Amino acid sequence: xxxxxxxxxxxxxxxxxFGGKASEFFAEALRMAWAIKKxxxxxxxxxxxxxxxxxxxARDIIIGGxxxxxxxxxRYESKDQSKPKVARVLSFEKSRLEKIMSxxxxxxxxxxxxxxxxxxxxxxxxxxQFIISF
Numbered sequence: 531x532x533x534x535x536x537x538x539x540x541x542x543x544x545x546x547x548f549g550g551k552a553s554e555f556f557a558e559a560l561r562m563a564w565a566i567k568k569x570x571x572x573x574x575x576x577x578x579x580x581x582x583x584x585x586x587x588a589r590d591i592i593i594g595g596x597x598x599x600x601x602x603x604x605r606y607e608s609k610d611q612s613k614p615k616v617a618r619v620l621s622f623e624k625s626r627l628e629k630i631m632s633x634x635x636x637x638x639x640x641x642x643x644x645x646x647x648x649x650x651x652x653x654x655x656x657x658x659q660f661i662i663s664f
Contacts, residue, residue, distance in 0.1 A: 580642030588642035599627035
């Protein structure tokens, strides 16, 4: 799938639905096509609370989290699963992926600000751990 071809296709579908020019919808259509290409899902921001920038950032965090979990799971599934560490990591990442997907698939509003704050806490904890490990 060519990302740009798919983006123009999505933009033209938006023109049929909402009217206007395809070029007006192209930026968002390109984001959607890229998310599809990366193996992620299209996550609509209409269920997110917060400013438009917070909504976009929270959506990117969720897509990144899903992709990260899938990568780790794929990497560890090829290893010897009888080892305790491998089994522990697989179990943890699968449960985390399940939590993310249930949040996305659920009908509740998603608080963008909380997602952003929690991702920063994880990032800070990771950086501290990284610094301490030296």
